[in-house]
Amino acid sequence: MSMSKYIMLHHGAGAREMWNIIEALIISKVPTKLRKLPRGAGIDVLDDGAVIPISDNEYLVLSVDSYTVNPIFFPGGNIGHLAVNGTINDLVVMGAEPKAFMDTIIVEEGFPLSDLEIIINSMLKALKNEGIALIGGDFKVMPKGSIDKVVITGVGIGITDKPIIDKDIKPGDKIIVTSPIAEHGAAILAAQLGLLDEVKNLRSDSRPLSRTLLPLIKKYKKYVHAARDPTRGGIAAVLNEWVRSSNFSITIHRDKVPIREDVKAFLEAMGIDPLSMASEGSAVLAVDGVVAEEFVKELRSRGEDYATIIGEVTKPDSEILRGRVLAITEIGGKIILEPKSVNLPRIC
Amino acid sequence: MSMSKYIMLHHGAGAREMWNIIEALIISKVPTKLRKLPRGAGIDVLDDGAVIPISDNEYLVLSVDSYTVNPIFFPGGNIGHLAVNGTINDLVVMGAEPKAFMDTIIVEEGFPLSDLEIIINSMLKALKNEGIALIGGDFKVMPKGSIDKVVITGVGIGITDKPIIDKDIKPGDKIIVTSPIAEHGAAILAAQLGLLDEVKNLRSDSRPLSRTLLPLIKKYKKYVHAARDPTRGGIAAVLNEWVRSSNFSITIHRDKVPIREDVKAFLEAMGIDPLSMASEGSAVLAVDGVVAEEFVKELRSRGEDYATIIGEVTKPDSEILRGRVLAITEIGGKIILEPKSVNLPRIC
Numbered sequence: 001m002s003m004s005k006y007i008m009l010h011h012g013a014g015a016r017e018m019w020n021i022i023e024a025l026i027i028s029k030v031p032t033k034l035r036k037l038p039r040g041a042g043i044d045v046l047d048d049g050a051v052i053p054i055s056d057n058e059y060l061v062l063s064v065d066s067y068t069v070n071p072i073f074f075p076g077g078n079i080g081h082l083a084v085n086g087t088i089n090d091l092v093v094m095g096a097e098p099k100a101f102m103d104t105i106i107v108e109e110g111f112p113l114s115d116l117e118i119i120i121n122s123m124l125k126a127l128k129n130e131g132i133a134l135i136g137g138d139f140k141v142m143p144k145g146s147i148d149k150v151v152i153t154g155v156g157i158g159i160t161d162k163p164i165i166d167k168d169i170k171p172g173d174k175i176i177v178t179s180p181i182a183e184h185g186a187a188i189l190a191a192q193l194g195l196l197d198e199v200k201n202l203r204s205d206s207r208p209l210s211r212t213l214l215p216l217i218k219k220y221k222k223y224v225h226a227a228r229d230p231t232r233g234g235i236a237a238v239l240n241e242w243v244r245s246s247n248f249s250i251t252i253h254r255d256k257v258p259i260r261e262d263v264k265a266f267l268e269a270m271g272i273d274p275l276s277m278a279s280e281g282s283a284v285l286a287v288d289g290v291v292a293e294e295f296v297k298e299l300r301s302r303g304e305d306y307a308t309i310i311g312e313v314t315k316p317d318s319e320i321l322r323g324r325v326l327a328i329t330e331i332g333g334k335i336i337l338e339p340k341s342v343n344l345p346r347i348c
Numbered sequence: 349m350s351m352s353k354y355i356m357l358h359h360g361a362g363a364r365e366m367w368n369i370i371e372a373l374i375i376s377k378v379p380t381k382l383r384k385l386p387r388g389a390g391i392d393v394l395d396d397g398a399v400i401p402i403s404d405n406e407y408l409v410l411s412v413d414s415y416t417v418n419p420i421f422f423p424g425g426n427i428g429h430l431a432v433n434g435t436i437n438d439l440v441v442m443g444a445e446p447k448a449f450m451d452t453i454i455v456e457e458g459f460p461l462s463d464l465e466i467i468i469n470s471m472l473k474a475l476k477n478e479g480i481a482l483i484g485g486d487f488k489v490m491p492k493g494s495i496d497k498v499v500i501t502g503v504g505i506g507i508t509d510k511p512i513i514d515k516d517i518k519p520g521d522k523i524i525v526t527s528p529i530a531e532h533g534a535a536i537l538a539a540q541l542g543l544l545d546e547v548k549n550l551r552s553d554s555r556p557l558s559r560t561l562l563p564l565i566k567k568y569k570k571y572v573h574a575a576r577d578p579t580r581g582g583i584a585a586v587l588n589e590w591v592r593s594s595n596f597s598i599t600i601h602r603d604k605v606p607i608r609e610d611v612k613a614f615l616e617a618m619g620i621d622p623l624s625m626a627s628e629g630s631a632v633l634a635v636d637g638v639v640a641e642e643f644v645k646e647l648r649s650r651g652e653d654y655a656t657i658i659g660e661v662t663k664p665d666s667e668i669l670r671g672r673v674l675a676i677t678e679i680g681g682k683i684i685l686e687p688k689s690v691n692l693p694r695i696c
Contacts (some may be wrong), residue, residue, distance in 0.1 A: 009458040012489030017545055025468050034481045037448055042483030050450060050483035052505070054402040062410075064503050065486045070494070097590060100385055104414035104501055109693075111355040119372050133382045135390030135398035138413045139370055141360030141669035143693050146418070146496035153452055153501045155412050157400070345457075345491050 013341035014232025014262075014329060015276075017244050019241075019275055041165050046241060048090040048228060049156065051163045061096035063087055063156040064331070070346035072119065072150055073189050076204030077280075079152055080119035084126035086280060088208040088348060089153035092312050093227040093283055094165075095217050096158030097272055101127055104138040104153040117151065132174030145278060159214065164217065166226035166286075169242055173252060173313040174292035176285045178213055178304050180258045185277035186266050188347050201262040212302045213283055221293055223288035231348050235284050236275040237339040239325045242286065243313075249321040252311030252337070255330045271316065275327070276340040278347050288314055362688035363581025363624075367394070367589075389513050394589060396438040396576060397504065397523050399511045407511050409444035411435055411504040418496055418694035420467065422539050425551030426530075427500055428467035432474035434579065434628060435502035436556040441575040441631055442513075443565050444506030446558060449475055452486040452501040459497055467498065474477040478558055502650075510583075512565065514574035517590050521573050522640035523598060524633045526561055527553065527584060527586060528606045532616050533625035536695050549610040553629030560650045561631055562682040568643055571636035579696050583632050584623040585687040587673045590634065591661075600659030600685070603678045623675070624688040626695050634661060 005115050007223075010017045025345055027035070027043055040059075041051035049063035065086055084101065085238040091098045095139030103123070107116060135157075183205035190202045209229070217224050228238045235257070239250050259274050267274045292309055299307035316322045327337040358365045375383070375391055384390030388407075389399035396412035413434055420427040431451065441447045447574075451471070455464060475482055483505075531553035538550045557577070565572050576586045583605070587598050606623050615622050635643050640657055647655035664670045675685040 003463055007455045007461060007464060007489055009456060009489050009491065012455070012487060018487060025465055026472070026482070026485075028481050029469070029472050031476065034476065034479070036483055037481050040483065042448070042481055044483070050448070052408075052448070060400075060402070062409065062484065062503070062505065064412075064450045064452055064484055064501070066454055066488050066501060068454060068488050068490055068495075100390070100398070100400070102410065102412045104412055104502075106416060106499065107355045107360070109355060109357050113353055116355060117373055121377070124374070124377050124494070128379065128382065131382070133385050133390055134374070134378050134410060135384055135388065135400075136410065137374070137391070139360060139366060140414050140416050141355055141357050141693060142416050142496070143357065147416075147692070148490070148494035151454065151495070151499070153412070153414060153448075155410070155503050157410065167407050173559055201372075229370065251670070289636060345489060346494070 008130040009343060010341040012345065014237050014271045014296045015339040015341040015343055020196045042227040043099050045165055045167055049094045049164050051229055059160050061094045061158040061160055061163055062089055063090035066151060066153045066246040067348060068346045069188065069348055071191050074189050074204055075196065075202060078119055079150055080123035080278060081126055082206045082348065083152040083154040084123050085133055085206050085208045088130060089154035089229040091158035092209045092214045093229050095163050095221060096160040097155060098130060098132050100133045100135045102136040102155040106140045106142060106147055106151045108147050108149050109141055109144045130208060139213055162221040164224050164227050166228060166242055168225040169246065169248065169286045169313050170225065170315050171248055171287040172289040174289050174309045175252060175311040176287055176292060176296055176307060177258055177282065177310050178299055178307045179282040180306050181279045181282055182258045182259060182263050182267060182274040182277035185347055186263045188269065189344055190266065202266060209283055211301035211305050212256045216298055217294060220291055223291045224285055226286040227283060229283050231278045231280060231340055234276040234278055236337050238284050240339040243323050243325060244347040247322055249314050249316035249324055249326060250311060251314050251326045253328045256308055258306040258308050272342055273340060275337065276342050279287050308344050350581050356623065357691060357693045358662040358689040360693065362585050363687040365689055371564040393513055394513055395514050397442045405509050409442045409508055409511055411438035411441055413438065414499060414501045415696060416499050416694045417536065417696055419539050420553055423535050423544065423550060426467055426552040427472055427498055428471035430554045430628060431502040432471050432498040433554050433556045435504035436478060436558055439506035440557045440562045440637055441577050442672045444508040444567060446478060446480050446504060446506045448481045448505040450484040450503040451667055452498050454488045454490060456495050456497050456569060457489055457492045474517050475648045478556055504515045510569040512572050512575050514576060514590060516573040517594065517596065517634045517661050518573065519596055519661050519663045521634040522635040522637050522657045523600060523659040524635055524640060524644055524655065525606055525630060525658050526647055526655045527630040528608045528654050529627045529630055530615060530622040530625035532628035533695055534611045535594055536612060537692055538614065547614050550584040550614060553627055555629040557631055560652050564643060564646055571639045572633055573636065574634040575631055577631050579628060581627045581687055582624040582626055584685050586632050588687040591671050591673060595670055596663050597664035597672055597674060598659060599662050599674045601676045604656055604658040606654040606656050620690055624687065624690050
């Protein structure tokens with residue numbers, strides 16, 4: 001693997017360059033037995049959270065993410081709102097009930113206290129709505145110029161009797177997307193480009209999935225073989241990670257992927273594939289074909305009106321498709337869907 | 349409480365201004381029942397970690413801290429080394445055996461990969477030395493100019509059958525300091541001032557306390573009423589937090605506080621009280637008078653040659669001392685020791 005001598009933006013973009021650097025600098029250097037706790041899951045699987053068994057049939061799920069989004073206030077939310085919802089969703093897609101939260105807030109000297117208060121109030125409201133306890137944290141101030149405004153780290157603590165660890169996909173599983181994709185990424189991109197006045201209908205989908213999706217993941221737990229919230233890198237990154245180390249392939253139909261017209265038009269104009277763009281209120285799942293239709297129906301009855309099966313896990317019919325994602329285009333073409341580093345830093 | 353309209357450096361300095369802002373913006377707004385998990389400890393006590401009961405006699409202890417130290421390489425360590433050791437020590441002073449670690453690394457675009465590698469290798473070595481598993485993390489890149497080099501957040505996961513929650517101090521408890529104080533703060537200050545060439549013997553004490561202190565905390569667990577690693581704000585901040593909401597007082601003898609001559613001379617020249625300066629390899633404890641001497645003796649036999657009793661918890665003999673710390677000076681004077689905001693950002 002060749003690497004630049006300096007950290008570049010694509011090293012943090014959620015696609016192959018990021019996994020390569022994490023593998024080279026970190027994972028490959030950790031002894032196998034220190035990659036997880038006994039019977040748990042850690043960096044041995046690249047999932048949204050770590051799993052710690054706490055009794056014969058109970059697991060603690062822990063997640064950690066740093067939120068660096070720019071701008072910190074955006075249509076549909078703010079960095080505090082995003083940090084809590086993003087953390088909740090990381091637990092939900094692991095099959096865990098969110099129970100507690102810890103945070104660190106790093107603020108730039110000179111930052112307006114009133115803005116910090118809005119951000120913190122958003123966090124506390126999002127926690128309170130879900131009955132999640134705030135059990136610890138850290139607060140640091142950095143001198144002016146050494147950090148841009150605010151960075152928040154969220155630690156999520158959840159409980160489950162059956163963690164969904166994304167290593168069990170198998171042929172026949174249907175790929176489900178729960179709601180229109182790329183909403184968050186499109187809104188942040190428009191904000192960064194100063195285009196919010198022109199493209200008024202873009203709005204982050206930042207929201208918790210604990211009410212709509214979690215009950216179904218719990219109900220169908222033995223049929224849910226993988227679940228992820230497609231943030232950095234979008235669903236292209238998630239699907240590629242799922243097949244990367246397997247013998248299978250995933251085929252999706254682009255015209256089935258739920259996406260709002262406004263979002264699609266804006267991203268097309270920008271030359272960005274929505275499949276590589278971040279969502280913050282959507283999930284992608286691999287669900288056993290036996291129950292997938294039912295799963296989607298129930299998602300819709302819970303208010304996820306755009307939940308859809310977009311494809312399935314297959315045994316590849318040619319060697320080139322093994323461990324890869326095949327996208328059938330709107331006009332019937334077949335294209336290998338690669339994970340892409342969209343050059344859009346500070347998206348989450 | 350009056351507050352500035354903008355975040356200022358002292359809001360992050362570990363003393364009263366910081367606790368005031370955290371109380372005003374966060375703690376006071378969280379409903380009481382969401383300040384901890386049932387039977388656990390959370391933001392209802394201001395301690396180094398949160399406590400989650402996982403069985404009748406086992407508790408998980410979780411800590412989170414963001415490390416923003418500047419410079420990132422300093423005599424005695426680097427930001428990665430500090431993030432792991434600081435996290436370990438937060439667990440140790442809660443009485444917990446460190447078991448697992450998660451991190452987030454935020455790097456500035458353009459940062460040299462070779463430096464990042466040194467930092468990460470230090471982290472991994474520190475974890476490996478203690479047999480601590482790395483079970484998760486996050487990696488973000490921020491554009492040049494939006495973060496100064498590297499910020500690391502450490503999440504510690506430990507186990508204990510008896511968490512040390514700092515709310516049980518009582519008269520007769522002896523205050524023990526385990527090793528010379530203010531070493532880390534002095535080294536960072538000298539580095540920030542560009543004085544490392546002149547004051548050569550300053551060196552951070554960043555190191556894990558899991559070998560020397562933890563076995564004794566476990567052995568004497570029912571006698572250890574409080575324990576803390578005095579980082580931001582130093583032992584002045586810790587002792588004040590301990591008595592702040594109690595009816596007691598703490599009396600310490602300044603001449604008994606272990607401190608190296610080099611460190612003392614440098615800080616005196618800078619006009620800074622070492623009692624307000626950060627350590628990263630020392631701890632302060634309130635231990636029942638019945639076993640305190642023995643505790644110190646055993647600490648010394650384990651290599652903590654400078655472990656010392658510096659004072660004790662008392663029933664205040666005048667109202668003015670209630671909830672305050674009294675320092676007997678080297679010449680016998682009596683001074684109220686206030687927590688001070690040393691104007692030294694990015695110390696940890």
